[in-house]
Amino acid sequence: MEQKEVLVKVEGLSKKFCKDLKTSLWYGVKDLFSNVKGNKEERLLRDQEFWAVKDISFELRRGECLGLIGHNGAGKSTLLKILNGLINPDAGKVTVKGRVGALIELGAGFNPILTGRENVFNNGAILGFTRKEINDKLEEIIDFAEIREFIDMPVQNYSSGMKVRLGxxxxxxxxxxxxxxDEVLAVGDMGFKLKCFKTIDEIxxxxxxxxxxxxxxxVSRLCSEIILLSNGKVNYQGDDVAKAIDLYYTQFANNETNIMxxxxxxxxxxxxxxxxxxxxGDIPQIQWGRDLKLYFAFIIKKGITVPQFTINIFDKEQRPIAILEENKESSPLTLIDNKIKFIVTHRNLQLSKGIYFISIHVSQGKLKAPILRxxxxxxFQILHEKDIWHPFLLSSEFKNFELKQDDSQNKGLKISET
Incomplete structure (x- = not known):
């Protein structure tokens, strides 16, 4: 099979920034003179400097989708700004063939005082299209964005969702x-997101x-190649998207106790x-469908009876996902030598693949007065071969069946398994 042409080629790309403004300005003046002779220190860090991006290389062909993942500050936005020509690298080379369209910031590329229609023509001209070519596509753009009644209103009055739609x-x-x-599809309603992903599949x-x-x-749905960045450097690069996602989740683990x-x-x-x-490894892993078993040991410091323990499960974005039933009076826990030790079990855990966090709320009495949060x-991490949108992946069973008319007046239709 013949390989398609390379549209993006990045070779040894590096970019450094300075933490201090005054020092940064002084370095800028020095670099103006050193660049005349050739900057021999372009790959060396000076005081207060750090690498935002360091030695990144990859090729991207037509028909491929490269996922860039990493936590905040990993260097993703800096790399994208270099690729889009907004900032220059300190070292390395970028070669891009053809027209480049970028959605790297909410509303980026829009003139706020111009109308949506005028911004369509501005953006099209930047991409290299003639006025006639833009006119031919104008109605399709307006229909896709679903903002026809607001297309002649200044963009500065658009909501964030409207800007994403138009962009x-x-x-x-x-x-x-x-x-x-770059992350702009996180804004907007689910219906428009699905339409965006359908369009991405088509183009x-x-x-x-x-x-x-x-x-x-x-990322799992769209990307055929993936790069995981950490502190400006490549932590993983390749076509094993699931492996990179697992590494990303592992980096997210944070076991520090937070007393509320x-x-x-x-x-x-x-x-x-x-x-x-x-x-x-660093974070406990459970295969999807196994039992969730948690061991707790508490020390009682004051004269209290056995309290109620409420265990909450949150996802990696700290959204509440589930809550486990409290300890019941019918099977009371025992206090021995001012200690309470117990195991709480949830059978057949069906949380979808990802990282989850446990929080506990301890209360007492009918009014459930809080004593510890x-x-x-x-x-912990749930392992499964699929990444899905929803917090739960529920087990199910599919069987062939046929409907048969029962002669009995009482039973009506019955299902006969085959």
């Missing part, structure tokens, strides 16, 4: 050779896409996740 409509309908998308064979997102299901409330009545002595995978006391 993506221009980029998609103009069909650039290279399309750069991908004719373009090369660089896609940045913190949504791993989106404590009246001194009770102390968490130990919490541990039981029956985890033997090859778990701890966030992120433990994190």
């Amino acid at each position: 993506f409509a221009i980029a998609a309908q103009m069909e650039p050779d290279v399309l750069i998308i 991908l064979p004719k373009t090369a896409i660089i896609f940045v997102s913190h949504s791993m299901p989106q 409330f404590d009246d001194g009545s009770i102390i968490l002595e130990k919490v541990e996740l039981l029956d985890t995978n033997e090859n778990s 701890l966030n992120d006391i433990l994190s």
Whole structure:
């Protein structure tokens, strides 16, 4: 099979910034003179400087989608700005063929005092299209953006969702050779997001896409190649998207205890996740469908009876996902030598693939007066081959069946398994 042409080629790309403005200005003056003779120190760090991007290299062909992932400050936005020509690298080379469309910031590329219609013509001209070519696509852009009644209103009065709609409509309908998308699809309603992804599927064979997102299901769905950045450097690069996502989730683990409330009545002595995978690394791993078993040990400091323990599960974005039933009076926990030790079990865990965090709320009495609240006391990772949008992946069983008319007046239709 013949390989398609390379549209983006990045060779040894590096960019450094200075933490101090005054020092940065002084370095800038020095660099003006050194660049005349050739800057021999372009790859050396000076005082107060750091690498935002360091030695990045890759090739992207037509029909490929490269995912750029990493936590905040990893260097993704800096790399995209270099690729889009907004800033120059300190070292390395970027070669881009054809037209480049970029959605790298919310509303970037729009003149706020011009109308949406005028901004369509401005953006099209920047991409290299003639006025006639833009006119031919104008109605399709307006229809796709779903903002026809506001197209002649100044963009500064648009909501964030309207800006995303218009920006993506221009980029998609103009069909650039290279399309750069940076997190902007996180804004807007689900219906428009689905339409955007359908459009990406349609234009991908004719373009090369660089896609940045913190949504791993989106990355998993779209990307054929992936780069995981950490502190400006490549942590993983290749076509094993699932492996890169697992590494991304592992980096997210944070086991620091966060005390939200404590009246001194009770102390968490130990919490541990039981029956985890033997090859778990820094973060405990559980295969989807296994039992969730948590061991707790508390020390009672004041004369209180056995309290209620409420265990909450949060996702990596600290959104509440689930809550476990409290300890019941019918099977009371026992207080021995001022200690309470217990195991709480949830059978057949069906949380979808990803990182999750455990928080616990301890209360007492009918009014459930709080005595202790701890966030992120433990994190764990659910392993599964699929990344999905939803927090739960519920097990199911499919069987062939046929409907048969029963002669009985009472039973009506019955299902006969085959």
